[in-house]
Amino acid sequence: MAFPSDATLADVGEFALIDALAAHFPTAEHVLVGPGDDAALLRIRTGHVVVSTDLMVEGRHFRREWVSGEDVGHRAAAQNLSDINAMGGRAHSLTVGLAAPADLPASWALGLAAGIAEECATVGATVVGGDLTRADQVVVSVTVLGSCTVAPVLRSGASPGDVLALAGRQGWAAGGLAVLGRGFRSPRALVEAYRRPAPPYDAGPLAAQAGATAMIDVSDGLLAEVGHLARGSGVTIDVGTDALDVPEPLHAVAAATGADPVSFVLTGGDDHALLATFAADAELPEGFRVIGRVGEVAADDPDPVLVTVDGAPYEGAPGWTHF
């Protein structure tokens, strides 16, 4: 449906907008009732559902000057699809809640829907329902449902002696955000990585099949997520910076901002890379490289340091916190 290019949500109206948004989402064989009724009805053949929810808030997770509606759609969907990936599963269905100001351009909302649909298509998922309401700032709430073909991989299964491995690019989006925050638009590869994450969606199911002992995706910073794995499993984890891949454009950004390029990789989020632990003798699935080792928590230490970098505690924030 085409609206005038300057039309706002208020101009278009709730019901016409919902129809136009829903038109972006293809149906799928498992969707018995899709958007438009009180609830959607999904066929679930596996006997289980993996479910997760994430919010994306204007001014916190994105700025409309820096990213298009389509970019936000890709980012919001990727953030959620990645949570299923981090269980070793595959997403099949999403619901989307959009709260937005009345003067939001309708084209932005349609871009959002297009971006969500495109990102979902990369894993074969689709949007099955949603809600639209008014708010002072844009809030995109996505809930994702998926399934696993083998037992889901939790945060709690790592054992001393395991290796820590990483799949996917890491630090790119943080570099892109640093660039945008200083008013620049290049290096383009980093800015594009921030706008359109490329989570390694195949890596989660592959890791689960390969016997990963624990897994998490990097949403809020690599060391922060390593900390979640360590706490969840009751182990220590040492990350070796030698093993980290520091992409070339990050060196340029680091030089311009006076930062250590490795810090983007250690504390950046938003790329939705995958961290998994494996037994030391396991064969790593394609796409994973070892970046650390799992160790034992000293029994006599009342306040043990669970995460170290090259054998020493990390100085600085390990990632992003929301409050």
Add this chain to the structure above:
Amino acid sequence: MAFPSDATLADVGEFALIDALAAHFPTAEHVLVGPGDDAALLRIRTGHVVVSTDLMVEGRHFRREWVSGEDVGHRAAAQNLSDINAMGGRAHSLTVGLAAPADLPASWALGLAAGIAEECATVGATVVGGDLTRADQVVVSVTVLGSCTVAPVLRSGASPGDVLALAGRQGWAAGGLAVLGRGFRSPRALVEAYRRPAPPYDAGPLAAQAGATAMIDVSDGLLAEVGHLARGSGVTIDVGTDALDVPEPLHAVAAATGADPVSFVLTGGDDHALLATFAADAELPEGFRVIGRVGEVAADDPDPVLVTVDGAPYEGAPGWTHF
């Protein structure tokens, strides 16, 4: 967990708050992995899931001066549980996203969790996951998953000759909102109905078992929802005001505000009453009373009036629109 009574979300911090919120939600037999991992894992024995999502925004759906965190929790959960009720199903699992300002009292957020948990307990559902982030205003996003024991009842199945029936109280919350909007706190029964809806959760499954042909819950106004049923089914529906139950306290509010008391019942939302159509000879399940008749759309009318009240078009807005 107890925080100082004046502590804000920023004082408490993200992770302590998440732990305290999650402590409100009991586990359940079908929840194989609950809050705290990348996603929750639910056992689904029925072969299907019914899923719906709804947002509740401060300043649009509630004001913190008028309702407590616990009230908002009841309202947000009820709004979603009711969507499953309107399919003829029963909810089992919810995810909750909370976006809130850093200066929100932590006690308000804990009240929200308590209210959600209490409302969920009335149908045996529980919260299995969530997300917490910062925003300028409070936004509560709930997604609900449920199941049906018989085929779900859609909006599209009403046929000419069917009767329209209503279950649950209707117009009470709208009366309460009108009272609060004028700075009053009584009649108390109406204000309490606005703060704590009491949807007829048994009525949905009963109606489905009794062969309801179409069903919807009243979130945004009775006539607006009747309109959705009529459009969804391609029929006309006439509502008879004689059959509507106008609660005593609404007369007092109507007198004070100069409104017609029946208008609260016809256009009020938020009670989450249930509207269902049945074949004329069907035996109505307990709790339902006939309030209207389904008719045929005249074949030669290019712009038919689908909803009438006592045989005539309704003057005025049929309910609430978001844009």
